[in-house]
Amino acid sequence: MITSELPVLQDSSNESGAADTVSLSVSVSELEDPTDTKGKKKRGRPGRPPAANKKPRKSPAEKATGGAKGRKANGIPQTNGEGGDPVTLFEVVRMGKSAMQSVVDDWIESYKQDRDIALLDLINFFIQCSGCKGTVRIEMFRNMQNAEIIRKMTEEFDEDSGDYPLTMPGPLWKKFRYNFCEFICVLIRQCQYSIIYDEYLMDTVISLLTGLSDSQVRAFRHTSTLAAMKLMTALVNVALNLSIHQDNTQRQYEAERNKMAGKRANEKLELLLQKRKELQENQDEIENMMNSIFKGIFVHRYRDAIAEIRAICIEEIGVWMKMYSDAFLNDSYLKYVGWTLHDRQGEVRLKCLKALQNLYTNRELFPKLELFTNRFKDRIVSMTLDKEYDVAVEAIRLITLILQGSEDALSNEDCENVYHLVYSAHRPVAVAAGEFLHRKLFSRHDPQAEEELAKRRGRSSPNGNLLRMLVLFFLESELHEHAAYLVDSLWESSQELLKDWECMTELLLEEPVQGEEVLSDRQESSLIELMVCTIRQAAEAHPPVGRGTGKRVLTAKERKTQIDDKNKLTEHFIMALPMLLSKYQADSEKVANLLQIPMFFDLDVYSAGRMEKHLDALLKQIRLVVEKHIETDVLEACSKTYSILCSEEYTIMNRVDIARSQLIDEMTDRFTHSVEDLLQEAEEADDDDIYNVLSTLKRLTAFHNAHDLTRWDLFGSCYRLLKAGIEQGAMPEQIAVQALQCSHYSILWQLVKITEGTPSKEDLYYNDYGDIIKETLSKTRQSDKILCAKTLILSLQQLFNELLQDQGPTLDRTSSHVSGIKELARRFALTFGLDQIKTREAVATLHKDGIEFAFKYQNPHGAEFPPPNLAFLEVLSEFSSKLLRQDKKTVHSYLEKFMSESMSERREDVWLPLISYRNSLLTGGEDGDRMSVTSGASSKTSSIRSKKGRTPIHKSKRIEEESSVEASWLRGNDSLQTPGALTTPQLTSTVLRENPRQAADTHLPDHDSEPGSENDYVHNPQMQMSWLGQQKMEDSRKDRTAMNYMKARNQTVRQTVRGLMEDDAEPIFEDVMMSSRGQLEDMNEEFEDTMVIDLPPSRNRRERAELRPDFFDSAAMIEDESGFTMPMF
Secondary structure, three states: OOOOOOOOOOOHHHOOOHHHOOOOOOOOOOOOOOOOOOOOOOOOOOOOOOOOOOOOOOOHHHHHOOOOOOOEEOOEEOEOOOOOOEOOHHHHHHHOOOOHHHHHHHHHHHHHHOHHHHHHHHHHHHHHHOOOOOOOOHHHHHHOOHHHHHHHHHHOOOOOOOOOOOOOOOHHHHHHHHHHHHHHHHHHHHHOOOHHHOOOHHHHHHHHHHHHHOOOOHHHHHHHHHHHHHHHHHHHHHHHHHHHHHHHHHHHHHHHHOOOOOOOOHHHHHHHHHHHHHHHHHHHHHHHHHHHHHHHHHHHHOOOOOHHHHHHHHHHHHHHHHHOHHHHOOHHHHHHHHHHOOOOOHHHHHHHHHHHHHHHOOHHHHHHHHHHHHHHHHHHHHHHHOOOHHHHHHHHHHHHHHHHHOHHHOOHHHHHHHHHHHHOOOHHHHHHHHHHHHHHHHOOOOHHHHHHHHHHOOOOOOOHHHHHHHHHHHHHHOOHHHHHHHHHHHOOOOHHHHOOHHHHHHHHHOOOOOOOOOOOHHHHHHHHHHHHHHHHHHHHOOOOOOOOOOOOOOOHHHHHHHHHHHHHHHHHHHHHHHHHHHHHOOOHHHHHHHOOHHHHOOOHHHHHOOOHHHHHHHHHHHHHHHHHOOOHHHHHHHHHHHHHHOOOOOOOHHHHHHHHHHHHHHHHHHHHHHHHHHHHHHHHOOHHHHHHHHHHHHHHHHHHHHOOOHHHOHHHHHHHHHHHHHHHOOOOHHHHHHHHHHHHHHHHHHHHHHHHOOOOHHHOOHHHHHHHHHHHHHHHHHHOHHHHHHHHHHHHHHHHHHHHHHHOOOOOOOOHHHHHHHHHHHHHHHOOOOOOOOOHHHHHHHHHHHHHHHOOEOOOOOOOOOOOOOOHHHHHHHHHHHOOHHHHHHHHHHHHHHOOHHHHHOOOHHHHHHHHHHHHHHOOOOOOOOOOOOOOOHHHHOOOOOOOOOOOHHHHHHHHHHHHHHHHHHHOOOOOOOOOOOOOOOOOOOOOOOOHHHHOOOEOOOOOOOOOOHHHHHHOHHHOOOHHHHHHHHHHHHHHHHHHHHHHHOHHHHHHHHHHHHHOOOOOOHHHOOOHHHHHHHHHHHHHOOOOOOOOOOOOHHHHHHOOHHHOOHHHOEEOOOOOEEOOO
16 A cells, blocks of 8 residues: 655656555545445456346347347437347447437446346447457356457457557547547446445456456557556546545544534444445455556556557546545656656657646645656756657646746756747747746736836836846847747737837837936847837737748637737837937938838828828938938838838828929939039049949939839939940949849839830830840850850740749640740741851750750659640740751751650640651651651661762852861861850849749659760860760761671672673663762761752663662662662562
C-alpha cells in the first residue's frame, strides 16, 4: 500500500514495485451516500460452473432462437434486419442508435438473470471490438483458461487486413471509439454499488484485458489497453466517491459520539460503524482492482512499441492525477509522465504536455509538483524547440503555466530561451511565446497603483513603463527588421498595450516628467516602428507576410473590431501625425515610417469630422519633408501618401490635388532652369549645378512613379540630359540613371492612357517606337547575328509560356493569340533578309534552340502524349524558309534525335505541329520524304536522284562560293570570321519565364554533352559557328562508312560490270557520264550533305528507258574508279 508521503523519484527498475500500489485512505469533499451497497459474496473463479441452486442457463442456440427475445435497447428488441436474429453487444455499440445508459441497463438485467451468458456476451464484445471474427463459445468459457481462449482467438484472427475498428477511417468508426469508451464508463458507474463487488465480473474482465494487452496481435493489445485504461478511470471515479462517503460517515459518527450520553443514539452509532466498515471493505476491493490494472497493464503498455498505445496510457494517467490528486499526484506516478517526455514520437510527447497542463492549471497542486518541476524543468524548456510545432506550442504553454504558479521556478536563462520564439515564422509558436512574454514582462502586477501613479505624473495612460520595456526588449533582441513579427506575436495577449496609441504619442511628443528617463534616438525610432506595425495590424486584421497561409475571412465580431480600431486610430493620428512629422522632419528614418500611417486612415473622417485644418497641416508637413530630403525611401513615402489622399472616392481629393499640383509646378520649374544651367555650362558645371539637377530630378522621379505627370512634359528635359550625356560623355552617372528612370515612367504613363482610352495623335509613339525597335534589331544583328537570333527565339518562347499559363496545356491553335505569335515569328524571319549565306549559322542556331525548347519537358501522362511545348514547332516553322536546302536536312536530323519511333507514326491533331514543322524542313529536299511515310528514317534511305547532268555555267561561281563557305565550316579554321566568346544573354525584357505547369515535370535527357551543345556553344569560341558543321560531319561520316562498306563488299561485281560494258555494242551511258568535277559535286550532294546542286535532266531518251528506277536500289549504288555510278544487282 502506498503511503501519503512523497517518496523520492525512483528509477525505472522499480516501476512495478510495491510503491506503485494504490492507497485511497484519504479524505475529500462530500457527495451523496450510496444506496444499494450489499455485502460481499464468496470469491469465485472465472470459468467455473455456477452453484447448483442457480437456474439452468440457456444454450447459445436457445438464446439465438425465437425463444429468446433478444437484447433490448430502450425497451425495444434489436435485430440485425437480416434474419431477425438479436444483434450482439458489439453491433449495438457500433451502430450507436441506442442510448448507452439503456444498453448497459439491459446488459445488467441479463447479468442478473444469467451472469455467465451475459459475461460471455461482454467477452465477445471485447474480442469483436478488436476486429477478430472469432467467437468465444460457452464451452470454451466454461472449460478453458483465459490464456487458452486468447490463443484460440489469435489463431482465428484475420491477418489479411491490418485495420481494426479503432484504426478504421471514417466518421462511423470515430463515433464507435467514443461509444466504446462511454460503454465502459457507464457500465462501471451503473455497477459501482453492487455488481463490481461480486468477485466474478471484475475478476473475469480484468483477467481477460490483462491477457489481451500482452498479446502479440496489435489489435488485441491496442483495444484491450484502451478498455483497461478507461476501466481504470471509471474505477478511480468510484474510489473517489467511496472516499467522499467514508469521510461523510466518519464525520457523522464523530458528531454522534460527541453528544451527551443522554442524547446519544447507540443504534445510529452501530449503523454508522457498520456503514463505515462496508465502505472501507469496498474501498479495499477497488484498490485491489486498480492495482491489478496498473501493475498488470499500464506499467507494461506505457512503453509499448506502438505510439498510440503509449499515448493512451499517458493521457489516462493524467486524468487520474487530476481527478484523484490525493491518491495519484505523487512522484510514484508523475515519474512515468516525466520519462515519457523523451518519447521519440511527437503525439506521445504532446499527451504528456497536455496532461501536465491540466495539473499546473490548478495552483493548489503546485506544492505536490515542486519536486517534479525541478527534475524535469530543463526537458520541458528544451521542448519549446521541438521539431513538431504542436509539441513546441504546448511546451511553451506549459512553461507559461509554471511561470504563473511560481515566479522563481524559471531562471533567466529559461525565460530567454522562450523570448526569442516571438520571432518564429510559425505563428502558433510565436503567439504562445508572446503569451509567455506578456506574463513575464508586460503584465501589470498592480493596475490600480500604476494608474494612480500615471495620473500624478500627468499621463493619461499607465502603460508608459510597459511601452518602454517593450522598446528595450525589441532593441536587445537585435532583430529590428522583425518588428511586425513581434507585434503579431503579442497581438492576442497584449492588445490593450499595443493599441494604446495615445501613450505612444505622449512618449514621443512630450517631455519626460519627473521619474521618467528620456528616450534615446534609437528608442524613439524603435517606438515609431513598433507603433506603425500596431497600426497596420489593427487596420488590416491579419498577420504580416510570412505568418500564416494568407488572408482569412473575418468573422462578424472581428470585422466590427477592425472597423472600430480603424476609426480610433484615424481620429487620433489625424491630429497627432502633423505634430510628429514636425518634430522628426529632419530624421529620414523616422519620417519614412511615420508617412506609412495615412495609408491606414479612414479618409472619410476628414470631411465627416470637419478636420480639414488637420489635413492642411499634414500636407504642409509633407511638402516640407519633400523639400528637405532626397532619400529615395522618404520621397517614395511622400509620393505614396499623396496618391492615397488623392483617391477620387473621397471628397478631400480636390484639396490634396491642388497642393500636389503646386508642389509639382515648383519642382518642374526648378528642374527646367537647373537643366538649362547645366547644359549651358557643360563641362564647366560645378557641383552645385549637378546637385540642383540631381536633387530635383530625384523628387520628380519618385512622384512620377505614382502620379501621372505627363502634362508637365518631363520627358523632354530628361531626353536632353541623356542626349547631352551621349554626345559629350561627361554626364554624371546618377543623373543619367534618374533621367532614364523618369523617361521610363513617362512612357509607361502614356501606355496607360493608350490602354485605358482613346489616345490623341500626339500621345501615340507607335511609329517612333517601331522604328526604335527596328533599329535596335539591326544594330544587334550587325554586332552578333547568332546572339540576335537567340534573343528572337527567346522572346517567342516567353510569349508561348505566357500563353500556356493563361490557356493551359491544351492550346487552341486557331486562336488569335497563337496567330499573333506566328505573325510575330514571320516578321522576325523577314529581318534575316535574302542573303542566306550570311545568316546561315544564326538561323540554324535559332532552329536548334527552338527544337530543344519544344522537347524540353515530357508529358506527365506518358510518352504516347505530345510534349507540352510541342505546339511551339508551328511557330518555329516560320523560320524554315530561311534555311538552305542542305541545312534543312541537318536540322531535320537533329530533330529526329528528339523523336521516338512512335512520334513518327502519330497522325492525330495534337501532333500536327510536329508534322508541319518536319514537312517544312523536307520541302525542296532530295527525296521528298514527308510525314506521310511511316518510318522516320526514310530520309536516310531515299533514292538517288535520277536526274544528273552537267552544272550550268551561270551557276558555277555561286557553287564555288558556297563550297568554300561549307568547307570552312567543316574544317573549323579561321577562314570565316567567328565572334569571340559569348556570355549567356541577360533575361531582361525577354526573360524566359518557366511555365509553372511544366516546372514540376521531368526534363528530357540532357543533350548538352553532345558536340555542338548549348553549353559548348556559349563557352567555346571554336564551337560558336561549328554546330551546323558538326551535325553535317556526323552525317557525312555515317554515309562514308556505308559507302566504303559497299565498295569492299562488291569488288568482284565491279569487274563484271566493266566486262559487260566492254561487250556492249552500244554505249548507252555516254550521255550520262559526268566530268570529274561534276561527279565530285554530285557525290558531295549525296553523301557529304554540302550545297545541293540541281542538275538538268538528261535528254537521252534511251537513257531514260534503260535507267528505270524500278530496277535499282538506292542502297546499292556504288562508285567505280572511272567515275561511273552503277547499280548493284
